[in-house]
Amino acid sequence: MNRLGKPPLTRSLALGSVLALLVTAAVWWVFYGVDQRRVVAYFDNAVGLYEGGEVRVLGVQVGSIDTVTPQPNRVRVELSVRRSLRIPADAGAAVISPSVVSGRFVQLTPVYDGGPKLAAGATIPNERTVTPVEIDEVYRSLDELSTALGPEGANSNGELSRLLRTSAKTLEGNGELISRTLRDLGEAGSTLSGSSEDLFSTVDQLQRITSNLAENDEQVRDFNSQMRDINQLLASQRDDLDTALSELALALDKVEKFVRENRGKLRSNVEQLNSVAKVLAEQNKALRETLTDAPLALGNLQNSYNAASGTLDTRANLNELRQPPLVLLCKLFKQIRPESQQGSLANVPSGLRDGCESVSSFLGNGGELLDPTETIAKLEQGSKPDLPLPLQRSSDELFQGSQGSGPKGQ
Template identity: 45%
Template sequence: MTKRGRLLPRTGRARLLAAALALVVVAAGLAVAGAFDSTGTRLTAYFDRAVGIYAGSDLRILGVRAGEVTSVHPQGTQVRVELALDEGVKVPEGARAVIVAPSIVADRFVQLTPAYRDGPALADGAVLPASGNRTPVEIDQLYASVTDLSKALGPDGANSAGALSDLLRTGAANLDGNGAAIGDSVQEFGKAAKTLNGSSDNLFTTLSRLQTFTTMLKDKDTDVRTAQERLDTVVGFFADNKDDLTGALKELGTALAQVKQFIADNRGELKKNVDKLVPITQTL
């Protein structure tokens, strides 16, 4: 057999192997595409920043995984985060997206809130604007805030003339020996808060009725002012005629005393006369 004859079978096997590899690659591509092709709702959420959020990060509802982040892209001064919900998962209209940082080292995730109960749901392709979404406070922001506070209260700030030091010394002197009293006050305040919490329905009902009453007064403002003016007139009349009113009341007291004495002295005769009036009254 010639050299060319020996190469032909090898060439055929190479072609078959290449075709088989191509089929494997195509099948793998289809499998991967199918794995990432979600039939669930897709949403777009905008954030002021999205530190620690990447493609593949969890999308959760009430802490339970309900999808994933598919892409994260900066867009102007905001960050656009594409979300894919699992099939069958619904989110109510008006929902918000929140980036949650469980701890400093734990992976962050996007959480949708509130959970769906009933009513209209977000449609596929809905957009959650940054104005309603929330991001966690970063540790460097917290440190910066503490630094700013310490500077504001330090010798170059509020304590430049020793005012803060004087305040602390005065406060310490006033609170010295009053720890038990302060503790009792805090406990009583806690009890009062617990009582109010247990009576929240009654409290809100009372406030609602008070609002209704104040609204009625507002609507009847003219009538209320008129009644107040008339009451002022009556009070003024009594004030201007105080002496006459006092004399009249004294005379009325004397007359009532005389009537009482007359009734006591003539009780028997009055009873007879009343008894005689009974038949006449019944006849009438």
């Protein structure tokens, strides 16, 4: 017999039980605990949530509910989620009720699309959790609504009943019209949806207009004040305006009668005016030159007026008239362009035309006729002018003689 008072079999059984528990815990840790991530979420209530319930993402189970612990103003729910699943750090939790009587599960949202991840041991506060409305709350709200609309509420004097009767009479027989109106509203909504960019652009433009009006509030107020003053002025002059409009109506009636009676003459005048306008348009350049030079010409005319004698004092520039008549006529004939000589010289007497040709061939020097003024000016300057061939020799002898006598006289 053992001195300790415990049989060896009992001690062996106790030791075996402890070892089995340790092995079970190790197996659970290796195959379950290591792959799980603990998350704590706080809800306002946890109706329908139980330990072992599902945790889902987009309806797919990704974990389970470990514990549900009530607290004074909230419920602490501990969740286990697969460690390999990526969840955003700001994720929320919602209690989902697929039907009225079935159990509920916790849905994590939104789906991870980048950024920080939810760490193990993280907490989801009340601000990021939601719970469904309970059926008893719906019944309570309906009861409050019926009480508010009942005999002890809005219908205490029968106003609601009269409203319902009036509405029934108004809507009676208008079902098709209401249906068509709702259908048109739906089509209008579809049209607005298809033109959302234009609608938003219009709203943006209106917002800019209102902003500009707000920034220029003082100018808008001044404008409104001025418009008010104008309205008051027009109101005070209403009688005069009525009289003026009446007289204007009479005048317009007379004008209409005049136009109707003189339609042909007016058409003729307009056509003639059109001809005048066309002439003015064709002579546009000449008119511009006239308008440009007329002030200078009038100024010169004013300056040429001699008040003492009452005459216009002018100085004519008639250099061409100082030439001999034969030279002047022959120069005029020579200035005629070759392409127009046939038509221009046809009317010239043949004797005069032959005389110019004879003089031109006699003078030589390419037929160029001399200007007496130029010849005299060159002689005064002491230079020999270009003379015709018959006079060239005589002029050479004169110049040689004058040059030869010069030294002898000294």
